[in-house]
Amino acid sequence: MDKGRMLADRRSLRFQIGFEAFLKFASANAADKSSIRCPCTKRCNHLGFTIRVIKDHVYFNGILTNYFNWKHHGEPSTMNAASEIEFETVEMSGDVDSEDSEGEEISSDSNEFLRFVEDGDKPLYPGCTKTTKLNGLVQTFNLKAKHGMTDACYSDMLLMIGGLLPEGNEVPASLYEAKKTLAVLGMEYEKIHACPNDCILYRGRHAEATSCPTYLESRYKMGEDQVVKVKIPAKVLWYFPIIPRFRRMFQSTKTAKALTWHATDRKIDAFMRHPANSPNWKNVDTKWPEFGKEASSLSSRYSCWPVILVTYNLPPWLYMKRKYLMLSLLIAGPKQPGNDIDVYLQPLIDDLKKLWQGVERVYGAIREEYFTLKAVLLWTINDFPAYGNLSGCVTKGYKGCHVCADECKPKWLKHSKKMAFMRHCQFLPRHHPYRKQAAAFDNTIEEDVSPSPLSGEEVLLRVEGLDNKWGKTQPKRQTYKGRKEDRPCWKKKSIL
Structure with a gap:
């Protein structure tokens, strides 16, 4: 008998077949069929019940994963040669004791998600063939978001829909129940209070603070008499944790297969077919070969700034699809963060650091085993002003x-009041004829070679001594003293 079936997910057909065989064996060998020991994780073979009760217990609590020798149900404690051969056919190899089994249990995270999947696949009401509970829930949530429906209105709508459908329908009775269901899917979020002047986030050591430690600005909106009447945060960051959603992605066999496409099915040649062909990706593989051993990457107006992650492991025709774009931050107004965006990126950076080190015991549906999930931030995609805010580099003016x-060669056009950047011919080949045509440009013969972009190490050396100060209120940041053309190129050391 294949006892490996007993370790399969208890919602699968494989587990059902193996468990039914176990129940028949236990019943046939029981001295008292009304008091058979229950092998569920709660009873641990210590109490006796009927077969029907045992079945309910196991499907609800799960079965002991180290229970291969059914000595409490009639199987001899010492296995003969034939049974040893049979035992070797089990997918898990080696002796399994109570200590080792802890590493082989289906994680509570996976169990909760699999329960949700089964629950979500239920028909919306008995006999319904058009939609499932999950589809109906997602559609109502889309309506709520699209039309700005209040929480009370949404709850009333759910009650109305539930009353119109036949008895036994699966419509949640309230917004609270609906949120609990979607939270299991990985759609939970954190609302983190922020200083209205973008100085700090009220998290970590500032979690209990009621005012900004730098400028003493109140955490909450003030009344006309400058008194906090109702605790309404002055500014809020919406953070959508990324690690739970990466876990969910690997628990779908279809998505998990797509996430390993770059390592298993990608055509490797001299052409740029996928981000895995890029120098950045290859640099990660070369400098940290251990990082990518397990084939499983990432990538920013009232004012609302979204920060979206793109999973580049996917095939090129999938990774820019809406369903795979991962919203991680929503920075709500009233002002755009500007150079203070580093303050709001802190929770995301913390999760990215965890993913760099590796998140253990993530269940992969393709191989049906656990692996260590890792991710690396390869680059950011943004417009030029946002690039300046993220990197700390000046993107206007003399530099x-x-x-x-x-090495910029700027020139101020006093009539148009704009800055022009000269010496473009230096980017041409050394003996290009335009380099000698001084009269066609600004009466300068170009002999300089084009500057080389700074490497990451060179940038770090230039920003190492900068003192980052966050916030937009008094006291004002220290201004640069001296000629504008001598102003440094870097404003801050970026959190990235």
Whole structure:
């Protein structure tokens, strides 16, 4: 008998077949069929019940994963040669004791998700063939978001829909129940209070603070008499944790297969077919070969700034699809964060650091085993002003070119009141005829070679001594003293 079936997910057909065989064996060998020991994780073979009760217990609590020798149900404690051969056919190899079995149990996270999947696949009401409980719930949530429905209105709508459908329908009775269901799917979020001047997030050591430690700005909106009447946060960051959603992605066989496409099915040649062909990706593989051993990457107006992660492990035709774009942050107004965006990126960076080290015991549906989930931030995609805010590089004025940096050749056009950047011919080949045509440009013969972009290490050396200060209120940040053309290229050391 294949006892490995007893370790399969208890909602699968494989487990059902193995468990039925176990129940028949236990019943046939029981001295008292009304008092058979229950092998569920709660009773642990210590109490006796009928077969029917045992069945309910196991499906509800799960079965002991180290229970291979059914000595409490009639199987001899010492296995003969034939049974040893049979035992070797089990998918798990080696002796299994109570200590080792702890590493082989289906995690509570996976169990909860699998229960949700089974629950979500239920028909919306008995006999319904058009939609499931999950589809109906997602559709109502979309309506709530699209039309700005209040929580009370949404709850009343659920009650109305439930009353119109036949008895036994699966419509949640309230917004609270609906949120509990979707939270299991990995759609939970954290509302983190922020200083209205973008100085700090009220998390970690500032979690209990009621005012900004730098500028003493109140955490909450003030009344006309400058008194906090109702605790309404002045500014809120919506953070959508990314690690639970990565876990969910690998628990879908279809998505898990797509996430390993870059390592198993991608055509490798001299062409750029996938981000895995990029220098950044190859640099990670070369410098940290241990990182990518398990094939399983990432990538920013009233004012609302979204920060979206793109999972580049997926095939090129999937990773920009809406369903795979992972919203991680929503920075709500009233002001855009600007250079203070680093303050709001802190929770995301914390999770990215965890993913760099590796999140253990993530269940992969393709191989049906646990692995260590890792992710690395390869690059950011943004417009030029946002690039300046993220990197800390000046993107306008005398040092407005991030490639030339200190070697910029700016010229102020006093009539149009704009900054123009000269010496473009230096980017041409050494003997290009345009380099000698001084009269066609600004009467300068170009002999300089083009500047080389700074490497990451060179950038770090330049920003190492910068003192990052966050916030937009008094006292004002220290201004640069000296000629504008001598202003440094870097404003801060980026959190990235």
